[in-house]
Amino acid sequence: MAFQVKAAPDEPDLLFLPWNHMLEEWPDEATVSLPKGISRHIVKFVRLHGIVYAIKETEQPIAEREYELLQRLGRRGVPCVEPVGVISGREDRQGHELPAALMTRHLEFSLPYRALFSSTLKPDTAIRLLDALALLLVRLHLVGFAWGDCSLSNTLFRRDAGSFAAYLVDAETGSLEGKLSDGQRSYDVDLAVTNVTGELMDLQVAGLLHETIDPIQTGEQIRERYERLWSAITSPLVMSPGERFKLDERMRKLNAMGFDVAEMMTSTPLHPSDDEIRIVMTPKVVDAGHHARRLIRLTGLDVEENQARRLLNDLDQYRLELGLKTDEEELAAHKWVTEAFEPVINAVPKGMRGKLEPAELYHEVLQHRWFMSEKAGKDVGRDKAVADYVKSILVNKPEEKAIIGSKIGSEMDDTQEMRIVFPSELEDIDEVELN
Amino acid sequence: MASVVFENASRLYPGATRPAVDKLNLEIKDGEFLVLVGPSGCGKSTSLRMLAGLEEVSDGHILIGDRDVTDVPPKDRDIAMVFQNYALYPHMTVEENMGFALKIAGVEKSEIHKRVLEAAKILDLEQYLERKPKALSGGQRQRVAMGRAIVRNPQVFLMDEPLSNLDAKLRVQTRTQIASLQRRLGVTTVYVTHDQVEAMTMGDRVAVLKDGLLMQVDTPTNLYNHPNNAFVAGFIGSPSMNLLDLNFDDQGVIVEGTHIPLPSASLSAAKAEGLSTITVGFRPEDLVESPNGFPLTVDFVEILGADAYVYGPVKTADGSEKQVTVRADGRKTPNRGDVIRIQPTADHLHVFSTKTGNRLG
Numbered sequence: 170m171a172f173q174v175k176a177a178p179d180e181p182d183l184l185f186l187p188w189n190h191m192l193e194e195w196p197d198e199a200t201v202s203l204p205k206g207i208s209r210h211i212v213k214f215v216r217l218h219g220i221v222y223a224i225k226e227t228e229q230p231i232a233e234r235e236y237e238l239l240q241r242l243g244r245r246g247v248p249c250v251e252p253v254g255v256i257s258g259r260e261d262r263q264g265h266e267l268p269a270a271l272m273t274r275h276l277e278f279s280l281p282y283r284a285l286f287s288s289t290l291k292p293d294t295a296i297r298l299l300d301a302l303a304l305l306l307v308r309l310h311l312v313g314f315a316w317g318d319c320s321l322s323n324t325l326f327r328r329d330a331g332s333f334a335a336y337l338v339d340a341e342t343g344s345l346e347g348k349l350s351d352g353q354r355s356y357d358v359d360l361a362v363t364n365v366t367g368e369l370m371d372l373q374v375a376g377l378l379h380e381t382i383d384p385i386q387t388g389e390q391i392r393e394r395y396e397r398l399w400s401a402i403t404s405p406l407v408m409s410p411g412e413r414f415k416l417d418e419r420m421r422k423l424n425a426m427g428f429d430v431a432e433m434m435t436s437t438p439l440h441p442s443d444d445e446i447r448i449v450m451t452p453k454v455v456d457a458g459h460h461a462r463r464l465i466r467l468t469g470l471d472v473e474e475n476q477a478r479r480l481l482n483d484l485d486q487y488r489l490e491l492g493l494k495t496d497e498e499e500l501a502a503h504k505w506v507t508e509a510f511e512p513v514i515n516a517v518p519k520g521m522r523g524k525l526e527p528a529e530l531y532h533e534v535l536q537h538r539w540f541m542s543e544k545a546g547k548d549v550g551r552d553k554a555v556a557d558y559v560k561s562i563l564v565n566k567p568e569e570k571a572i573i574g575s576k577i578g579s580e581m582d583d584t585q586e587m588r589i590v591f592p593s594e595l596e597d598i599d600e601v602e603l604n
Numbered sequence: 605m606a607s608v609v610f611e612n613a614s615r616l617y618p619g620a621t622r623p624a625v626d627k628l629n630l631e632i633k634d635g636e637f638l639v640l641v642g643p644s645g646c647g648k649s650t651s652l653r654m655l656a657g658l659e660e661v662s663d664g665h666i667l668i669g670d671r672d673v674t675d676v677p678p679k680d681r682d683i684a685m686v687f688q689n690y691a692l693y694p695h696m697t698v699e700e701n702m703g704f705a706l707k708i709a710g711v712e713k714s715e716i717h718k719r720v721l722e723a724a725k726i727l728d729l730e731q732y733l734e735r736k737p738k739a740l741s742g743g744q745r746q747r748v749a750m751g752r753a754i755v756r757n758p759q760v761f762l763m764d765e766p767l768s769n770l771d772a773k774l775r776v777q778t779r780t781q782i783a784s785l786q787r788r789l790g791v792t793t794v795y796v797t798h799d800q801v802e803a804m805t806m807g808d809r810v811a812v813l814k815d816g817l818l819m820q821v822d823t824p825t826n827l828y829n830h831p832n833n834a835f836v837a838g839f840i841g842s843p844s845m846n847l848l849d850l851n852f853d854d855q856g857v858i859v860e861g862t863h864i865p866l867p868s869a870s871l872s873a874a875k876a877e878g879l880s881t882i883t884v885g886f887r888p889e890d891l892v893e894s895p896n897g898f899p900l901t902v903d904f905v906e907i908l909g910a911d912a913y914v915y916g917p918v919k920t921a922d923g924s925e926k927q928v929t930v931r932a933d934g935r936k937t938p939n940r941g942d943v944i945r946i947q948p949t950a951d952h953l954h955v956f957s958t959k960t961g962n963r964l965g
Contacts, residue, residue, distance in 0.1 A: 228768070228770075228771065230768075231768065268771065315658075320691065322691065347617070347618075348618075350658060350659055350660050351660075351677075352656070352657040352658045352659065352660070352677060352678050353653075353658045353659075355677055355678060355679065356656070356657070356658055356678045356679070356685075359678070359679050362708070363705055363708060364691065366704070366708050367691065367693055367704050367705075368693070370693065370696065370700070370704055370707075371693035371694065371695045371696050372695075374693075374695040374696050374700065375694075375695035385707070385708055388708070
C-alpha cells in the first residue's frame with residue numbers, strides 16, 4: 170500500500186517525520202513517550218514550530234474512524250482534541266508494513282488530571298473535576314455521542330476561572346448516533362462511575378488521594394451530577410396558557426447554566442378533557458457556551474465558559490463605571506479590551522505568560538485584587554494588584570502551556586492509565602536525525 | 605448462567621423505512637458461544653445492543669433465563685460487555701485490579717477474594733495476584749483485564765468486535781484464548797464480528813444476518829456444508845463459493861455448453877417456482893478435473909505452496925462473464941491460457957433459486 174496522508178495538515182513538516190520507523194523507535198530528543206498500554210497503542214508527542222502534536226499508532230480503519238469522529242464532534246462544537254490527519258501505508262526500510270497513525274493537535278494549556286494536584290487530590294479539586302466531566306458527558310450525549318469509555322484519563326482539563334473545562338481526548342470506543350437511548354446513556358454513566366472510582370482507588374493506593382475522599386462515594390457523584398444536569402436541561406416543562414413566566418424562568422435558568430435554547434419542541438395538549446389546557450414543552454438545547462459565545466461576539470476573545478462569565482461581569486462593571494448604557498455594550502467592550510484586559514496581560518513579564526492562559530490570568534488578577542482590597546479596606550487598583558500577583562503568586566506557578574503528562578508519571582510506567590512527562594525537554598524536530 | 609431468547613425482536617429507528625433488526629427469533633442455549641456475523645449494516649451490533657439494553661426494542665421480547673428483560677435497564681440485566689475497557693490501574697495489585705468493580709457493587713471482602721481467586725485459577729494468574737500490572741507481560745495484563753469481567757459472574761458475556769483494534773497476529777492469538785476461556789467458564793456468550801473466519805473458528809453456532817434478517821443459524825460445519833441460501837453460501841468460506849446463475853433443462857444446468865447434472869428434486873422445485881435460471885454453487889475445493897467437465901480457460905494462477913488457486917471466466921445465463929475459482933495441487937498447476945475441464949463433485953453441489961436465493965430441493 171502506498172504511503173498516504175488522509176488530510177493535508179496545516180503543518181507540512183509533519184510529513185517529514187520519521188514515518189518509516191515504528192513510533193517506539195522515534196528519537197527521544199524529539200518526542201515524549203507514553204508507555205505502551207496493555208492493549209492500547211503507543212502515543213508520542215512531537216513539537217513543530219511551537220505546536221505540540223500527539224501521534225497514536227493504531228490500525229488504519231480505527232485511525233480513520235476516530236479521525237472522522239473527532240472531526241464531526243468538533244464541527245458540532247463539542248470540546249475535544251482536534252484531529253490533524255491519518256498517515257497510512259507506512260513501511261520500514263525493509264519494506265515491512267507499519268501501523269497507521271492518527272495525529273491530533275495538543276490542546277494548549279490543557280492538563281491531564283494527574284497534573285492538576287501536587288501532593289494529593291483534594292476534595293474540592295475532585296468535585297470540580299467531576300463537575301467538568303459530568304458536563305462533558307451531558308454535552309456529548311446531547312449531540313448523540315455514546316462515549317463507551319468515559320474516564321478522567323481519557324479527558325484533558327483546562328482551567329476555567331476556578332473551575333475546569335473538560336475535553337474529550339480518546340474517541341476510539343465512541344459512536345455518534347442520531348439520538349441516544351436511555352439505555353445507552355445509563356450504560357455510559359455506569360462506565361464513567363466505574364472508571365472514575367477505579368482511578369480514585371488507584372490514587373488512594375498510591376497515597377495521592379486526600380484522606381477525606383471515599384473513592385466509591387465520590388465516583389458515584391458523577392452519576393448524580395450527570396442526572397441533575399440532564400434533567401435540568403431536557404425535562405419537559407408543563408404549563409398552562411397564563412404561565413409564560415415559567416418558560417422565561419426556564420430559559421434564564423438554562424442560560425445561567427451556560428446553555429442556549431434554539432427552540433421549544435413538542436407542544437402537546439395534556440388531558441384535553443380537562444377544563445384547563447396544559448402544554449408540554451421540551452427545550453431543544455443548542456449547546457453549552459452561552460457566555461463564551463456572547464464574549465466572543467463582543468470582544469473576539471475565545472475563552473472557556475466560566476472565564477467568559479467572569480470577564481462579562483467585569484465588562485458590565487466597567488461599562489457602569491464609564492457611565493455607558495446597556496445598548497452601548499459594544500462600545501464598552503471595545504474600550505474594556507484595550508484599556509482593562511490587555512494592560513493586565515501586558516503587565517505580566519513575557520517569560521511568565523506560558524504559565525496560564527490570558528483569560529485565566531485575568532481572572533486570577535481580578536481575584537487577587539479583590540483579596541488585596543479587602544485586606545487594605547480600599548480598592549488597591551489594577552496596577553498594584555497585577556504587580557503583586559506576579560511577584561507573589563504567578564512566579565511560583567508551573568508552566569502549563571504544554572504539559573503533556575504528570576510529574577509523577579515516572580512512578581507508573583507501563584500501563585495505560587498514565588500519561589507521561591516533561592515537555593520542557595522537547596526539542597524542535599529540526600534537530601533530530603531522521604535516518 | 606442462562607439462556608438468551610430473542611422473540612420476534614425488532615428495532616425500527618425513528619424515520620427509517622426498514623427495521624435495522626426485523627423480527628429476530630433466536631435461542632441461545634445456556635453456556636453456548638454464539639457468534640453474530642454479517643456485512644456492515646446487517647443488524648448484528650444492533651441485535652447485541654438490544655440484548656445489552658442499549659437499544660430500545662421496538663417490537664417483540666428479549667429473555668435472559670426465564671426473565672423478560674425487554675424493558676430492564678442495562679445494569680440490571682446481569683450481563684457483562686467484555687473488552688470495552690482495557691484500563692489497568694498501575695498502583696493497584698492484580699487482585700485489586702480484578703476485584704475493584706465488585707467493591708463498588710458492595711460485595712463483601714471475603715466474597716471478592718473468593719471470586720478473584722477462582723478467576724485467577726482459570727486465567728493462570730494465581731501466582732501474580734500480589735503483583736502490580738507493571739510486573740506482568742502483555743498477555744498476562746490482557747488476562748487481568750478479562751478477569752475484571754469474569755469476577756462479576758454475569759449470566760451472559762457480550763462482545764462487540766473485541767479484536768478489531770489488534771493487529772493480525774495478536775488477533776489470531778487472542779481469538780483462540782477467548783474461545784478456550786469461554787469453554788472453560790461455560791458462560792453463555794454472544795459475540796459480534798464482521799469476519800466470517802473469526803465467526804467460524806470461535807462459535808459453537810453462528811447466526812448469519814443480512815439487512816436486519818436472520819439468514820441462517822447453525823454450527824460452523826453445517827453452515828459451510830449446507831447453506832440454506834445463496835447469501836450464506838457466498839458469505840461463509842474463503843475463498844468464496846462459486847455461485848453461477850445458469851440456464852437449465854431436464855438434465856441439469858448448462859455451463860459453457862456442458863451439462864452439470866442436478867438432482868431431479870432440485871429441478872422439479874425450480875420448475876414449480878417457475879424459474880428460468882438456477883443459481884448453482886460449488887466451492888473451489890469441490891471441483892475435479894474430468895473429461896466430462898465444463899471448459900475453463902485459465903486466466904490467472906495463484907500458488908500458495910501446497911495449494912494453488914486457478915481463476916478463469918465462464919458465461920452465465922444473462923451472457924455476462926463470472927470468474928470461477930478452482931483449488932488445485934500447488935505442484936501441478938496449469939498455465940495461463942490453458943483450457944482445463946472441471947466438474948463439481950455431486951455431493952457438494954448447492955442449488956438455489958435465482959429468484960429467492962433459497963436452497964432448492
